[in-house]
Structures are given as C-alpha cells and as structure tokens.
Amino acid sequence: MTTLDNRPNTALLVVDVQNGVVEGAPKRDAVVANVGSLVEKARQEVVPVVWVQHSDEGLPKGSDEWRIVAELIPDEAEPLVEKNYGDSFEDTTLEDVLSGLRVGRLVVVGAQTDACIRSTLHGALARGYDATLVSDAHTTEDQTPWGAPPPEQVIAHTNLYWTYQTAPGRTAGTVETKDVDFNGSS
Numbered sequence: 440m441t442t443l444d445n446r447p448n449t450a451l452l453v454v455d456v457q458n459g460v461v462e463g464a465p466k467r468d469a470v471v472a473n474v475g476s477l478v479e480k481a482r483q484e485v486v487p488v489v490w491v492q493h494s495d496e497g498l499p500k501g502s503d504e505w506r507i508v509a510e511l512i513p514d515e516a517e518p519l520v521e522k523n524y525g526d527s528f529e530d531t532t533l534e535d536v537l538s539g540l541r542v543g544r545l546v547v548v549g550a551q552t553d554a555c556i557r558s559t560l561h562g563a564l565a566r567g568y569d570a571t572l573v574s575d576a577h578t579t580e581d582q583t584p585w586g587a588p589p590p591e592q593v594i595a596h597t598n599l600y601w602t603y604q605t606a607p608g609r610t611a612g613t614v615e616t617k618d619v620d621f622n623g624s625s
Contacts (some may be wrong), residue, residue, distance in 0.1 A: 442608040444565040446543025449621050450487040451477055452589045454527055454549030454559055456511055457492060459504025461550050464578040465590045469553045471510050473576040473616040480510065486621040490503035490519045491527045493555060528566060537568075544569040544610075546619060552579035553593045564606050574598040576615040 456474055461467050481488045490513045494500040500521075500586050513519055518536045520527065527533050537545075549556055549568060556577050563570040577597070579590050587593060604611035614620075 440608070440610065441543030441569045443543040446538075446541050447544060448487065448540055448542045449544040449546060450489050450537060450540060450542040451481040451621070452489050452491065452527070452545045452547045452549075452559070453478065453511070454491045454547065454615045455551065456508055456549050456556050457498065457504065458506050459498050459502070460493065460580075461508060461578060462504075464550060466578060470550075470578045471508055472575055473573065475511055477546070477573065477576060477616060477619060480481045480619065482514070483623060487503050487542060489512070489533070489536060489542075490517060491522055491531075491533070491541075491549070491555075491559075492519060493522050495523055495584055506543050521528045522555075526562035527555065527559040528562045529558075534566070543567070545569070546573060546614075546621065548573045548576035550578050552577050552590075552597050553582065553587065554579070557597060560601060560604075560611070564604065564609055564611055569610040569611065570604075570617075571611065572598065572601045572613045573616055573619060575615050587594070592607050 520531050520533045522531045560570050565566045598613050
C-alpha cells in the first residue's frame with residue numbers, strides 16, 4: 440500500500456479530458472463514456488474526483504480547445520488542478536489537494552497516454568502513491584508522423600508495462616472500467 444502516512448483514501452484523477460486533447464483520438468467517445476461512468480460511480484460512492492486541466496501555447500487557457508469535453512461536467516465542489524507540464528504534480532496544487540483529502544491511492548484516467556498520463560503515473564508512484572491506470576479509459580492522438588507507433592499500440596504498450604510496474608511499498612497496475620473498485624485493490 441501507499442508509502443504516504445495517514446492517506447487511506449482513493450481518488451479518481453481525471454487528466455486532461457479536454458476538447459483539444461482528445462479531439463480525433465482513437466475511441467474518443469468510448470473513452471469519454473468510460474471516464475464519465477467512473478466519475479458517476481466515484482460520486483455515488485463519495486470518492487473524491489480530482490480534475491486536471493492542461494494549458495500551454497497550443498492549448499491556451501480559456502479557449503474552446505482548453506475546455507473539458509461537454510460530456511463531462513466537473514461538480515463545483517470537486518477540485519480542479521491547472522497544469523502546464525506533463526506530470527500533473529509538477530508545479531501544481533495537486534499534492535496539496537490530495538493531502539487535504541487524505542488520498543494515497545489514485546485511479547487514473549484521461550489523455551494523452553504517452554504524455555500526461557504516463558508522466559502523472561510515474562510522478563505519483565515516485566511520490567509514494569499507489570497508482571492504478573484504467574486500461575480502457577485513456578487515449579492519445581496519432582503521433583506516427585514523428586516516429587511514434589500508432590495510437591492503439593501506444594495505448595496497449597502503456598497498459599502492458601503499467602500492469603507490471605512495481606515500487607517498494609506501493610502498488611501499480613491496470614484495471615478495466617467495469618472492474619474498478621474504489622474501496623478495494625483495483
């Protein structure tokens with residue numbers, strides 16, 4: 440379990456499900472639907488939902504591209520963390536938010552698989568959190584023009600290697616949307 444003291448709670452971390460981030464991504468609608476079902480499940484189970492929203496020169500704050508997709512509506516009481524780097528912890532309020540909620544375990548969903556999702560998962564594990572990736576609730580855009588594998592392969596590879604990720608005193612792994620248990624080990 441987490442190496443963080445007095446952090447018994449789990450949170451759903453929704454990373455960068457923004458118009459300009461998921462537009463044109465493979466299985467966009469299915470991924471957004473899975474994220475939405477997990478948000479609803481977390482709310483029903485009184486599990487904190489923490490939203491992360493990226494901005495940079497290609498995703499200017501306040502633009503339509505920057506906005507969270509219309510299918511997902513953060514509740515006003517749910518924390519929203521703004522970021523400018525891939526790792527959602529880097530130079531943000533995320534650690535303070537999670538500490539205040541006594542969260543030591545994260546269930547991670549969102550985009551982009553090979554950038555912000557991957558960075559945030561590693562950032563969480565390195566900081567002492569347990570970090571579970573929901574295997575069918577993350578996606579990425581096509582980066583093949585720059586030499587990356589096709590998006591489906593990037594997603595599959597990330598699911599594969601995160602399934603076997605380990606660190607002393609912490610857990611990692613993947614789970615499908617239908618099997619997420621916010622109060623258990625998945």
